[in-house]
Amino acid sequence: MTIAELVDSSVTVEFAHLDEQSKRVIRRAILTAVAVPGYQVPFASQEMPVARGWGSGGLQVTLAAIGPNDVIKVIDQGDDDGINAANLRRLIVATTDVEETTDAREATIIQSRHRIPEEPLTSAQLLVLQVPVPEVLRGVERDMNEMRRMHAESDYSKMWVSLYEDLVRNGVVTASTGYPVLVNGRYVMATTPIPRWDIPQLDNAEFLTLFGAGREKRIYAIPPHTKVEPLTFDDVAFEVEITPGATCLLCATSDTYLIEVPSHHGWICSDTDFCTRKRQDNV
Amino acid sequence: MSEWALHVEGLTKWYGSTLACRDVGFTVAAGEAIGIIGESGSGKSTALRCIAGDVRASSGRVLLQKEGGAIDLLELSDAERRGLRVDTLSIVFQDPSEGLDLRVTAGGNIAERLTAAGWRNFSAIRSRARDLLDRVDVPIDRMDDLVETFSGGMRQRVQLAKAVANEPSLLLLDEPTTGLDASVAAGVLDLIRSLLETTRVTAVVVSHDMSVISMLTSRAIVMHQGHVVEAGLTDQLFEDPQHAYTQQLVSAARG
């Protein structure tokens, strides 16, 4: 490549948008994250063509990890056709020319906001979760130096106190999504916000999950076969979202994460791919 | 002397060129309570905070007997020191807000100490917190109230309950009744005395008040302008003070 080409702004961008140097920075952070499950690895987040808070972290992880033979699936709230998903998928495909799919079984990389597909993923698949707020301690502590110390010393008693207080005040743990989990018995970690429904899927999973927080410049990971325990007392059951009697208006299942449709006084699956295939008897 | 639990020697703290305390030393037997008396500015609180590790001493040794031998508290890293504070060394401050989170319930404050020590059973934590609060005479129906709604005396009781939650071997008390109304202070003092008597805890009590020291301790040291001027049995110190400063203290108290 000549100097003239280097400085010529019309020269097309590289494979997967980011230059190789930026990708290497991200890959190094990913490797560290996999080596230390649940630890938030700081990385030099690049400016992406999407706003910070709109999946710029997940996007960087995907673009650093993707190869020409990958098959990509992108979902937002479980929906392949959600605007955030459609937007990010368009960008990934446009800069890599990889194949895209909505079928969770066919994808090699699944980038998601707020959900894990209902379909159990395999060891051949990578799940990338977009993370708006990576710091699990922010609810109980605001000082960043103190938060670092708490993580370093596994000093999570403030988290336990907040759980205790919640139970005392409300009789239930009111934490909804992004429920804190203890990873590999060492780091307490925020679960992006995926619903509690999805958390059991992370425990001792077959697949690798990478968490990308672009705005806050953190990457963290749950490697396959890692213990993931929701933070709760021994004698207080961890509860997932279940509404008795609720079934999907479309596929009639009651065994998925259902979202309410007030206009129809009913419920539907949040995972549109699963719901579609269920109706086709293809699950 | 029998088995010692805490041995302090040469404890010195300079703030720049200002001396806070110099060459403070004493030895405390297991289960014994020792007093440090002096007026404000005498360096007694600084010495206590150096022992606790909240203030970094300029020099000296603070040996604490533990299973497997004595450790020097001044040589611990911050993380090790904080680890020690969970179940080995507790400090009770004059101001309860230093030892408590006022925006948390009384039970929650105790839960903090228990969960730090690894308690993970909600019912067990509740039950332990209830017992502790009962022991310090905090009405059980206040257990789920925020500490900020408590009176000063009640806060101090909760602080004591929290401090002994994990049965520490060493308890440091910094002016534990100062600032409380006389009648409330007397009650808290009784409570501390019974805690010291009914447990095997070793204690260091810092106070400017002779009645506090004589009620809680059998031996004491007198500090003045950063130095230890006299040491001995608490009774004798106050009956027959040798140093001019101690004499002054005693006569002022009898005033």
Added chain:
Amino acid sequence: MGYAAARGGLEAILAAEDLVRRKRTEGSSAPLEVDQITDRLRLSVDRVMGEAGLWAPELAARALRQAEGDLVEAAHLLRAYRSTRRRLARPVTVDADELEILRRIVPAYRVPEGPQLLGRTLDYVGRLLDTSDRVSTGVEEATHAGTEPQVLVFGGETDRRPERLLEQLRRNDLALDRRRSDDPEPYDINVHPVRPGVPRSARLSVMARAETGALVNLWYRNVLGPDGYIREITLGEVRHGWLPVRVEHPATGQPVNLGRIRVTETEAIEDLDGDDEARDHFDVGYGMCVGHNERKAIAMANLDIAVHRDGGRSSLEQSVLMTTDGLESSGFLEHLKLPHYVTFRSMVERKMSLRAVASGERNDDRAAAIEDEEIRTEAVVGA
């Protein structure tokens, strides 16, 4: 039930993009040329370059046009563009003393060493809305009819690289000398993330790239706000001018000039009064940002010295480092517009669960345990 999922994300996005494109060319006026923006909207272009952290007037103007004048959006376009560009070289650190001034004022002295050079500034132009239809050049022609622009200088020569006031303060032993050798290479915030405890150069870089309004607000909040830590400084220097950009020549290793950029530089003199401070001296905070943006540079210099003096006692450093980036705050704020129905459903479920427990409808073991306790409690209290 007749439920049909209302979806079609991609179609909706394409339609929105089409509308944006149409709006850009709507109306009867002539299309906006890039040079019009660089010539006429100089301060907007400078601000976009500053917040993007990239000197590129033409690209900034394009970004501004594409963003329909939205400065944060334009800065985003420029930064996102930069992140795809390969680094060709690392610049050699230049000494700010090389700044060739276009404007320099020294509020601390009436007649300082070197010039008080007012230069081009809106400061003294009456804030009178020009409602005439004459284009602005007409006004200037009337004022400067046929003459070369005047450079008005008070005191001293038109020295374009005057010695800074700080040098004189140091010579007179009035200012602390905090120059240090252990942070020689500025911290590159594009390569390394920042968090509290980073070197001062990282703090300065973050502020140089911060959103102007955010920095001004943080400064003002710390002057007037309930948790404020800042008092008014005296400005030693306010400079606007040219700085060379240098790289090492790949063959000779010698520094060579690639060009120059305009920057604004300020020095804030702080009156030390703390017990643990050198109260017989002043200290100085520093600000510099790309382009002509005095508000930003002044807020920056004052915040720089405030963070130093604060020494970690308050959360000021964290506020400066973590909350002033326009792209981050705007992005996070705007993400609230994204669908959140998965999380909201989970929240509603917890509300229902809480109600069930409160109404006694749900009575599992633990609820029962708490109830038992309450009974015991009553017994204790009763006794």
